[in-house]
Amino acid sequence: MITRTEFQEIIKLDGQVRGSALNTDAAYVESQEGRAALHRVETTFQTMGYPLQYTKINSMGWYPVCLRVLSLRLIQDVLMLDEAGLRTMGDAAPKFSFLVRVGVNLPLLPAAFTKKIPGYWRRHYRVGELWASEMNGQERSLRLQLRNFRLHPVLCRYFEGYFGRLLQFGFADQQVECRETKCVYEGDACHEYELSWQ
Amino acid sequence: MTDTELELYALERYINEMWQSLPVPVAYISPQGVILDVSSSLQNVLHYRREELIGGTLVGLLGDGEKAGRIQDLAFDKDRASSYECVIRSKSGQGIPVSVSMLARRNEQGGVTGYFIALVDITDRVTPAGRRDSISEAEYRATLNSIGDGIHVVDRDLRFVMVNEALRSRIQGFGIDIDPLGKPLRDIFGFLPAGVDNEYASVFKKGELLVTEEKVTIAGREFISEVRKIPIFEGGTVKQVVTVIHDITEQKRNEQIKTVLYQISAEVNTARDLQHSFEIIRRRLSTIIDTRNFAIALRNRSEPEVSFAYYADEKEGYDPPTSGRTLTSYVIEHNHSLLVTENDARRMIRSGQIDMDEEPAGVWLGVPLRAKDGVIGALVVKSYDDPAAYSRRDLEVLEFVSEQVAAAIERKRVDEEMQQTIERLKKTSTGIIYTIAKILELRDPYTAGHQQRVARLACAIAREMGMSEEEVDGIFMAALIHDIGKIYVPAEILNRPAKLSETEMDLVKTHPGIGYDIVKGIDFSQPVDRIVVQHHERIDGSGYPSGIEGDAIILPARILAVADVVEAMASHRPYRPAFSLDDTLSEINRCRDSLYDSSVVDACMKVFRVDNFKFE
Incomplete structure (x- = not known):
């Protein structure tokens, strides 16, 4: 509580x-x-x-x-x-989210997703910066880094679900997995989320 | 907000309202076939919640990838509304024949950004009267039997025409071992509420779907179901009614458990004491678990081994055992939860795991209370008359509650320790202040006891004026040491049995400031230092050391000033005899508003005249 x-x-x-x-x-x-x-x-x-x-x-x-x-x-x-x-x-x-459904023309396939995600973040938050630090088409994975964002640990797991679903909108038949691989509360410089799909 | 933001907000509301008011079931899907939005009417037709549909796929909705692909291709190629007929499945598995119309949405460059699909129910068209449907009786039955929900069909006489396998096995589970087909509904389901017959009558009459929540008790157990009564038309009238019974007992119970656990968490945090916390826990738990017999046992460091912080028992005069190898001590010692029936308890006695002088209960459930230093006790419930009163799930619920109980006990212990420490510190600091006052009075025997007497009077006046006990404490402390600055005044001046010279008086007048310097570093919760420095200030500014006036002098200091003068006048001094009480009170009353605060003077008068205050 x-x-x-x-x-x-x-x-x-x-x-x-x-x-x-x-x-x-x-x-x-x-x-x-x-x-x-x-x-x-x-x-x-x-x-x-x-x-x-x-x-x-x-x-x-x-x-x-x-x-x-x-x-x-x-x-x-x-x-x-x-x-x-x-x-x-x-x-x-x-x-x-209305913004997600209509405002930003999601869903996006991974390549477009990496380009649009910083602007998407700025439409929602005026704190921290989100960007795709790595995109690996062969491995079917990408990494998102969330910098200068130290608000509360409750957001860590929340964003795993959130980012995963954003990318999932781009796939009708492939399951997207998202997990936090770096976290400021674990001593890392920023949050990092790895998104992968089969 | 900017104008653009306001416009966007208005647009959002407009679009949302439009989606929610569309009479035709509509969905918006991505080019990849992911559902992005749905109208309320679609949710109603399919009985899914919005978020269950959004993020799903067109294939999932239509149940056929090939058809879904063809529909998309049609819309993409022709770039205009196109339609296709197929069957979609509702959440309960019911097939609904629909005509799917689709329109591609394109961006300025011509690329497809999504598709709007509209679904029109064509049941009436494909199943006209006299031609029930195109599937065979066997397929129809197989479909119904494959569904987990209980389904039956009744005719206008409310006799069973069809009962699916799920419902048949449930009926047998209730101990009803007869074939329901052809039998009246009431013969099989005698436990149904009286209003059910009227509900069927309404569906037959109006021909409209009826969804209700039904609560029934069978063999002592309560079941809650969401029941859908769906009319089947033939020749324009309702010939039969299909009833789909979806058991939501677990769902409802889970919701109730969550609510109760939340209430316990929230209320225990704000409970005024432990007993109150335990009562709240027992009361709240009683809505989901049998808590007629409920106990919270605490482990003791010495004999007896356990004590009961709280217990309630159906047996009159029951006194729970506080020593010996009981089930409670077993839970505490082994740090794990125990759910035991009467037979289990007897086995444990035979194997020597526990000793019990009393008859075991029908079922006993105990969970350890775990604090950071280990197990501090156990939370126990038991039933004497219902051996099936508790389940593994009740054990899990109780384990969650035990965390709340342990936390409340720990909090209480910390609070008590803190309170004891505060009391100890208070006593120590008051003792130090008394000692300082005594030291001062040793040097000035003529004013021996003056400060204690002033303190008593000042407190009486403060209480008369309605000040809080915390403020009264501050005044008491300040009064006890208000003359501490006199420690710097030579003893021969303080003790001289004659009037002092002007220079000597000037020296005496430094004592409030010196007193302030002495006590200002001490962290009192009340402004003791300001009371000390201001106790010789007067309302008209004629006092010392600063000559401040009126409200610039804080109220506690104005109170202390009156108490100090009254005590001094009423006492013998080296250079004069004591004044009588009447003369003393007349003098301060004469100087009200000029030297002394009139409200303080009034309170002082009342303390002596009405409350009969006396200096001991």
């Missing part, structure tokens, strides 16, 4: 996130456990002195990135998500 201290620490995070990210969180919770569960998340926000109502979030607006981290942390508590659960939530997120 999130503590008041952890909550206060997260509030200090700098950066901004697009409202659509928060809306995908809300859509996921509602689809899994209904409006009551989402209300529990909002109530915890309220209890901690930082009220947030998802219905008032404008998906195209920019919001403090701390809200995104708090949103994920509280959802993790309410839905009792373990690491696999966070990955599943990340996997579902692009399915709820």
Whole structure:
């Protein structure tokens, strides 16, 4: 369970996130456990002195990135998500995202994906930089590096699901795997995700 | 937000609303055949949730890769809406004949960026009255029998026309060993709620699909099902009703467990004490587990071996054993959970693993309470009358709850230790302050006990004025040492039995500032240093050492000033006798608003006149 201290620490995070990210969180919770569960998340926000109502979030607006981290942390508590659960939530997120479905002309095959991913990231976050550091067509894999992004470990597993699903949209019949191979919380300089497909 | 962002937001809402209000089932798919968006009507037809469909494939939806490919080719080649007929499968496996229309979406360069597909239900067209369908009776039955959900068909008399294998085996599992075919629904499913007959009547009359959630109790167990009653038309009227029974008991129970565990986590964190935490846990758990007999045992470092922090038992006067090799001590000692029936317990007794003086319960479930230093106890539930009351899953639930219990106990222990440390420190610091006051009074015997008496009076005034106990504590500390600065004033001046010269008085007047310098480095929770330095300041600015006035003097210092003067006047001094209480109170009342805060003076009056305060 999130503590008041952890909550206060997260509030200090700098950066901004697009409202659509928060809306995908809300859509996921509602689809899994209904409006009551989402209300529990909002109530915890309220209890901690930082009220947030998802219905008032404008998906195209920019919001403090701390809200995104708090949103994920509280959802993790309410839905009792373990690491696999966070990955599943990340996997579902692009399915709820208007920007993903319509705005950026996804799905993309890997080559185009590597080119578009930095801009895609900038449309969603005003903190950190995402880019494809390596693309290996023969090995059927690519690496994404997420730099200057030290917000909270809850995002590590979430992004495994999220990045995997983004690329999965490009394949109808091949399974995409995504795993974090470097992590700032393990002492690495940046996060790195390896995406592979058969 | 920029105008562009606002426009995008409006566009998003418009598109989303459009998708959700489309009456025709529509999907948008990628060139690779991945489903990117679906309308609400498609979700309703197929009974899938949105996120279950998005990310899936057209092949998965149509169940035929060749057809899916051909449909895409048609749309791609002709670049206009094209259609194709096929059967798609709903979540329950029901085949729905549809006409698929597809339109390619292209970018400015002409490249295909996706396809819109619209599905039109053509059941009525392909299964006209009198020609049931093109598949054989055998295929029809084989399809129904391959589905895991229970399915049956009833006629207008509510007699069974068909029952699939899944439902047949479930009926036999309920102990009903007769062939349901031709029998009335009620003969087989007598446990169904009364309203079910009306529901069938409604489906036969209106010809509309009816989806309900049904809760039934069979052989003492509760089952929850999502039940779909689907009308089958013949000659324009409903001839039969197909019922699909999807067992959601597990799903509902999982949801309930999650909710309860979340409630326990959230509430235990904010519980006011351990007993309250345990009551919350027992109450919440009782909605998913039998907690009529519930105990939280803690391991002791000495005899008795365990103590019970909380227990509830159906047996009146039951006193749980605190020593010996019991099931509870077994769980604690071996650090693993135990789910044992009465027979299991007897086997353990025979093999010498445990000793028990009492009759074993029908079923007993215990899990260890694990803290960072090892096992600190056990959480136990048991049932005397239902040997099947607990399962392995209950054990897992209890193991999760045991973490909450252990954490709450650990928190409580840390809190208690912290509280003891704080109390110890408080006593130590108060003791030091008393000692300092005593040292000072040894040098100035005429004011012996002055500071303690002032402290008592100041506290009484502060309480009369409604100040918090924390503030009263601060005033008490400050009053006990308010004259500490006099330690720098020569003893012969303090003890001289005559009026002091102006120069000597100037020396005495330095004591509040010196007192401030002495105590300012000590970390009090209250502003003791400011109270000490301001206790000779007066409302009209005539005091010392700074000559500040009014609200610039903090309230505790204004209280201490009055208490100090009253005590001093009421006591004998080397150069004068003591004033009477009446004269003393008249004097401070005369100087209200000029020297002293009038609200403090009023409180002081009340302390003496109403509360009958006396200097001991």
